[in-house]
Amino acid sequence: MGRHLSATLKRAEEPLALGLVGAVLIVASLLPFVFLVVGLVRAPAELSAGMALLGSREPWFVFLRSVVSALAVALASVLVGVPLGLLLGCTDVRGRKAALILHAFPMFLPPFLLALGWFFLFGKSGLWGSEHSSSALFSLGGSVAVEALVFTPIITSLVALALQRIDPSLVEAARVAARPGRVATRILLPLAWPAAALGALVVFALSLSELGVPMFLRVRAYTAAVFARLGAVQYAPGEALVLTLPMLIVSLALLAMERRLIGPRSFAVLGLRAGEATVLPLGKWRPLGTIVAWAVALATLVPLVGLAWRARTGIAALQDWIGSGLQNSIVPAAIAATLLIGIAVVLGRAIALGRAGATALDALMVLAFVTPAAVLGVGLIGVWNRPATQTIYGSLAIIVIGFVARYAVLPTRTFAIAVAQASPHLEESARVQGAWFLRRLLRIVVPLHARAIAAAWLLAFVSCLRDLETTILFYPAGSAPLTVRIITLEANGPEPVVAALALVHVLVVAAALVAGALALRLRRAA
Amino acid sequence: MRRSHAVLAAALLVSAPGCKRAQREVVVYTSVDQPFAEPIFRDFEKRSGIRLRAVFDTEETKSTGVLNRLIAEAQRPQADVFWSGDPVRPFILAKRGLLEPYASPAAASIPAQFKSADGLWTGAAARAKILLVNTQRVAPSEMPRSIRDLANPRWKGQGAMANPVFGTTTMYVAALFTVWGDDRARAFLEQVKANGTRIASSNGEVRRLVAAGEVAFGLTDTDDAHQALLEKAPVQVVYPDQDDLGTLVMPNAVVLIKGGPHPAEARALLDHLVAPEVEKRMVETAGHIPLRRETAAVPTAPGPSSFQTMHVDYARVADEIAKIEPWLRQWAGI
Numbered sequence: 117m118g119r120h121l122s123a124t125l126k127r128a129e130e131p132l133a134l135g136l137v138g139a140v141l142i143v144a145s146l147l148p149f150v151f152l153v154v155g156l157v158r159a160p161a162e163l164s165a166g167m168a169l170l171g172s173r174e175p176w177f178v179f180l181r182s183v184v185s186a187l188a189v190a191l192a193s194v195l196v197g198v199p200l201g202l203l204l205g206c207t208d209v210r211g212r213k214a215a216l217i218l219h220a221f222p223m224f225l226p227p228f229l230l231a232l233g234w235f236f237l238f239g240k241s242g243l244w245g246s247e248h249s250s251s252a253l254f255s256l257g258g259s260v261a262v263e264a265l266v267f268t269p270i271i272t273s274l275v276a277l278a279l280q281r282i283d284p285s286l287v288e289a290a291r292v293a294a295r296p297g298r299v300a301t302r303i304l305l306p307l308a309w310p311a312a313a314l315g316a317l318v319v320f321a322l323s324l325s326e327l328g329v330p331m332f333l334r335v336r337a338y339t340a341a342v343f344a345r346l347g348a349v350q351y352a353p354g355e356a357l358v359l360t361l362p363m364l365i366v367s368l369a370l371l372a373m374e375r376r377l378i379g380p381r382s383f384a385v386l387g388l389r390a391g392e393a394t395v396l397p398l399g400k401w402r403p404l405g406t407i408v409a410w411a412v413a414l415a416t417l418v419p420l421v422g423l424a425w426r427a428r429t430g431i432a433a434l435q436d437w438i439g440s441g442l443q444n445s446i447v448p449a450a451i452a453a454t455l456l457i458g459i460a461v462v463l464g465r466a467i468a469l470g471r472a473g474a475t476a477l478d479a480l481m482v483l484a485f486v487t488p489a490a491v492l493g494v495g496l497i498g499v500w501n502r503p504a505t506q507t508i509y510g511s512l513a514i515i516v517i518g519f520v521a522r523y524a525v526l527p528t529r530t531f532a533i534a535v536a537q538a539s540p541h542l543e544e545s546a547r548v549q550g551a552w553f554l555r556r557l558l559r560i561v562v563p564l565h566a567r568a569i570a571a572a573w574l575l576a577f578v579s580c581l582r583d584l585e586t587t588i589l590f591y592p593a594g595s596a597p598l599t600v601r602i603i604t605l606e607a608n609g610p611e612p613v614v615a616a617l618a619l620v621h622v623l624v625v626a627a628a629l630v631a632g633a634l635a636l637r638l639r640r641a642a
Numbered sequence: 643m644r645r646s647h648a649v650l651a652a653a654l655l656v657s658a659p660g661c662k663r664a665q666r667e668v669v670v671y672t673s674v675d676q677p678f679a680e681p682i683f684r685d686f687e688k689r690s691g692i693r694l695r696a697v698f699d700t701e702e703t704k705s706t707g708v709l710n711r712l713i714a715e716a717q718r719p720q721a722d723v724f725w726s727g728d729p730v731r732p733f734i735l736a737k738r739g740l741l742e743p744y745a746s747p748a749a750a751s752i753p754a755q756f757k758s759a760d761g762l763w764t765g766a767a768a769r770a771k772i773l774l775v776n777t778q779r780v781a782p783s784e785m786p787r788s789i790r791d792l793a794n795p796r797w798k799g800q801g802a803m804a805n806p807v808f809g810t811t812t813m814y815v816a817a818l819f820t821v822w823g824d825d826r827a828r829a830f831l832e833q834v835k836a837n838g839t840r841i842a843s844s845n846g847e848v849r850r851l852v853a854a855g856e857v858a859f860g861l862t863d864t865d866d867a868h869q870a871l872l873e874k875a876p877v878q879v880v881y882p883d884q885d886d887l888g889t890l891v892m893p894n895a896v897v898l899i900k901g902g903p904h905p906a907e908a909r910a911l912l913d914h915l916v917a918p919e920v921e922k923r924m925v926e927t928a929g930h931i932p933l934r935r936e937t938a939a940v941p942t943a944p945g946p947s948s949f950q951t952m953h954v955d956y957a958r959v960a961d962e963i964a965k966i967e968p969w970l971r972q973w974a975g976i
Contacts, residue, residue: 165968174972240854250854334843353714437680497714510720589711593669593720594695604698608675608846608869 129553130471137462138477144521145484148495149357155498156354166358175341179362182338185260186323190316192264193271196412198312200268201275202300203409205308206282207396210406216276217633219413222420223269224578224625226599228328229618231262232606233419235332236426236615243425259335263323265416270322271315272413278311279304287396296396304396317370321486324366327585328603338363342488353494360491367486371479420622427619430612437605437613438620441598446624448512448597449580452519456527456576457569459520464531464572465561469540481525492521493589500590512595515587519580526579527572534568535561567639574632578625598624667693668907671708672725674894675865678928679725686914692907697721709734712899716740719901722908725766725915729756729895730813732763733960742898744909749916756893756933765893766916767930768946771814772889773880774852774867775859786859788883789818792834799838802852802860804845806831807967807974810863810892811845815970816962817890817954824966831973841974852877863892864943868929871942879942881949888952893933894924 125132156163169175203209204216222230236242238249252258282304290299330337342359398405466474484492496518500509508514542564546556562569584599591600602617672679676698683694699708709731712721716738726732735741745761756765773786779800780786786794792801804811819827835841840857842848848860849867853875867879881889896915898908914920921937924930931943939945 240856247854247856250856331843334847494714497711501715501718501720503718506718509718588700589714591697592695593671593697594693596698603700604676606700609677 126552133462133553133557134466134471134473137459138473140459140520141463141477141480141524144517145480145492145524147499148492148521149487150495151498152353152357152491152495156357159354162352162354163358165352166355169355170358170361175338175359176362178336178341179338181256181336182324183366185256185263185335185337186320188260189263189267189323190320192260193268193319194312194316196264197268197271197315198275198305198308200409200412201272201308201312202279202304203405204272204413205276205279206287206304207398207405208402209398209409210402212409215410215413216273219416220269220273221626221629222266222416223273224582224629225266225622226328226582226584227263227266227326228332228584228603229423229599229621230266230419231329231332232602232614232618233422234258234262236422236611237419243422254333254335256335259330259333262333263326263329265419266329267319267322269416270319271312274311274315275308278308282307284395291396296398299396314374317374321367321370324363325486325488327488327490332606339488339490343490353491353498356488356491356494360488364483364487367483368479370486371482420619423615423618423622426612426615428612430610430614430616431619433610433613434616434620437601437609438598438617439596439601440594441596441601441617442620442624444512444515444591444595445581445597445599445621448515448519449577452516452523452580453527453573453577455516455520456524457573459524460527460531460572460576461557461562461569463524464528465535465557467528467532468535478525478528481528484521485523485525489522489583489585490589493518493586496521497590509590510592512592514590514592515595515597518586518590519583522583522586523576523579527576530572530575531565531568534565534572538564567636570632570636570639574628577632578628581621581625581628665693666691666904666907667695668723668904668911669695669697669721669902670723670725670911671697671712671721673699673708673727673731674725675727675928678865678924681927682915682920682923686911690907690910690914692910694911699727712740713738719899720903721899722902722904723911723915724897724899726763726895726897727769728810728813728892729763729765729956730816730960730963732895732897733957734964735897735899736762737960740900742900742902742905744898744912746909746913746916748913748918751918751934751936752916753933753935763895763897764912764916765933766896767921767924767928768891768893768933769810769863769865770881770889770891770931770943770946770949770951771810771861772864772867773859773882774849774862774870775878775880776852776855776857776876777878778876779855779858785878785880786882787880787885789861789887790830790883791859792839792861793830793837795837797837797858800858801834801837802840802842802848802857803834804842804848804862805974806970808843809845811861812963812967812970813892813959814861814890816959816966817952819962819966820954820958821887821952828969835973849875864931865929868940868942871929883952884950888950890952890954891931891946894930 204212209215234253237244238253239245240247240250287299287303290303294302325339327337327339327343331340342356463474463477467478496514500514500517508517543556543560546560551559582599584603587597588600588603591597596604598617598621602614602621605614605617670683679698683696686692687694697708697711708724712724712735724732724735732741741762743761746764749757749764752765756768757763775785786797791797792803806812806815815831818830822830840851842851845862845866848862849870851857852860853870853873867877870877883889896912898912902908918934918937921932921934925932925937925940925943929940929943932939932945935945935947
């Protein structure tokens with residue numbers, strides 16, 4: 117009897133583990149939406165008001181404007197990111213790895229921080245500022261440019277990493293008969309298109325849901341209109357939820373497009389493919405290619421110059437203003453990233469292997485990621501601010517839950533692709549030999565993908581660190597994360613101190629990435 | 643074993659702020675600017691030995707962000723005290739039955755019009771809605787003198803005001819509705835829009851626009867004007883409508899939240915926030931207007947007895963805000 121039960125339990129390990137992960141995601145990500153929908157049903161006036169609003173022209177005008185703006189950001193990012201990814205991913209440009217790393221770094225920072233950096237440079241009283249530069253920055257064009265520079269590294273990195281995975285013999289063969297330019301346009305770019313297309317979708321989704329940059333640059337955006345339903349006098353979370361419907365429809369369309377066009381080739385994972393990368397020699401164009409690649413790559417770092425310049429006189433006052441902001445950022449981000457890895461290993465594998473229910477959970481994660489964070493935040497308050505859950509709601513634990521709800525998709529997708537790209541034979545052999553799910557997971561899947569797990573943890577950690585919109589609505593009193601502290605001080609606090617706080621954030625992210633890269637390198641060496 | 647210790651340590655670390663401790667504490671939500679509020683909080687902690695935990699507003703949602711968090715948390719209040727940057731938001735909370743009356747003895751010398759008789763709210767230093775004018779763009783003889791200048795074709799495209807959906811500008815616009823009536827106030831705002839007035843995201847942004855000379859003048863608050871003057875920007879403060887309407891005075895208001903987790907500490911904090919020393923500090927550091935006659939004013943923000951104030955009933959203004967808010971959102975296009 118006991119042996120029978122044990123065998124049954126072991127057989128059920130995988131569905132149980134997936135069920136547990138599903139339960140966590142349902143509690144963290146789905147319940148807040150359910151709370152809002154139930155509230156909406158109970159308050160038909162809000163539903164009618166929201167629907168009436170959607171029936172008018174104005175919100176659609178703002179929505180269309182936001183969609184066009186996001187398209188412009190995605191297009192600009194593709195136009196810059198694809199050629200740059202090609203140069204840095206598979207040519208003999210000098211120092212291309214270093215250039216790619218430096219170029220990619222700002223994508224791990226909160227976009228509004230970079231907008232702040234541009235303001236310190238090109239605002240009227242900025243380092244290189246004038247009335248004209250200020251007007252250009254505080255405009256729709258300025259907002260598109262700032263966001264494009266923030267998000268271009270996503271495309272560059274995906275394209276470069278995808279090209280590094282191409283079989284070098286393919287390029288070698290092509291080079292026998294064709295010039296480098298022809299090899300690039302006829303062989304490399306077509307092979308890199310799934311990465312570029314995925315990057316464009318991600319950039320579009322991120323730009324459409326971005327709140328900090330348009331708000332800071334005073335540009336009308338649909339996310340700000342949704343936020344206004346939560347930050348105006350008439351507190352109307354139901355209306356805000358109704359207003360998110362067009363965004364959710366667009367998100368679902370993007371998800372469908374991603375599934376149809378790109379499938380499981382979505383994400384590249386650092387270092388999955390061992391061996392030599394493709395190198396396409398530029399010949400006499402190498403010096404020019406190097407200059408152009410480095411110049412474009414470093415453009416994303418320019419706003420950091422603005423932050424550093426403005427922070428010069430603020431660093432001395434840092435200890436008066438930083439409070440516990442650093443701790444409040446790092447601790448929940450690290451805990452959330454660790455929890456997210458648990459989810460990613462179980463769910464990512466299930467997605468890669470096409471297990472039942474995994475696709476639905478994947479869709480839930482995507483929706484939680486692209487829904488305006490303020491809406492998710494109100495739902496989280498409704499779910500967790502109850503007598504029985506005060507220990508959670510009144511502590512940093514609520515921030516951890518918010519991070520899990522919003523960012524589960526990032527490490528999970530990363531790990532899913534790692535599993536999809538690896539051979540399933542090892543795990544299959546173990547299964548045939550009688551190893552049950554948990555044993556296979558801990559003894560084969562985790563060690564086999566240790567580097568992918570480390571990379572996914574790092575991605576989750578820095579994503580949580582850069583968060584502003586999710587936590588600003590419900591961070592526990594006295595426990596404001598650093599990003600929230602920067603934004604609440606931004607308007608009336610001393611500018612040098614705000615810049616210095618932003619610089620601290622930049623340094624923390626840089627330190628985390630350097631430590632992570634070293635750990636990955638050590639693991640590879642081992 | 644080691645792993646279980648790590649998990650335990652992580653759990654303790656995360657739940658630390660929520661744990662009940664021997665140390666007394668109080669939670670305050672505030673829409674008063676963080677650079678001014680935080681030193682006052684630190685001072686309170688030093689004097690009382692009570693640990694203070696605060697939630698601040700962002701500039702863009704000033705006065706409404708934390709207000710809405712208070713409403714969202716109404717079933718289980720997390721805050722003990724709300725220190726509002728204006729006197730009307732507390733009425734929105736009062737209407738929802740979220741306030742606990744408390745007549746602080748420390749507020750005895752505050753004039754009656756700046757506190758409620760039933761102790762629901764207590765004023766503590768004030769701001770006024772003024773016109774900030776760029777002196778490089780406007781000659782002394784041509785200074786705008788009235789809020790109506792925002793709609794005057796003479797100033798087409800040269801004025802600015804903050805988005806009236808947020809912050810103290812909501813209160814100002816609602817006050818206009820109570821004084822002028824709906825039709826006149828709506829017509830005025832439509833004229834303001836048609837006149838090309840820049841709608842900034844916040845009063846701080848109006849200050850920046852005027853100081854930078856991007857607009858000739860703007861409607862903003864005295865504390866923003868004070869900041870511009872401290873930065874030696876080429877600006878001058880005009881108290882508008884001294885011949886008729888008067889200038890709106892907006893005292894900060896401190897209220898106790900009903901059912902807040904630390905009622906005794908909340909009273910101690912309220913006593914501190916309405917005390918003469920804090921008023922003096924807000925006057926000197928934040929350019930606020932003193933409510934007490936005995937508190938010395940700074941030149942940029944003279945006491946309310948030195949200019950003509952707009953006569954408004956703050957409770958009525960609060961009602962008006964709720965009434966006009968949908969229209970205002972439409973007007974602002976959000």
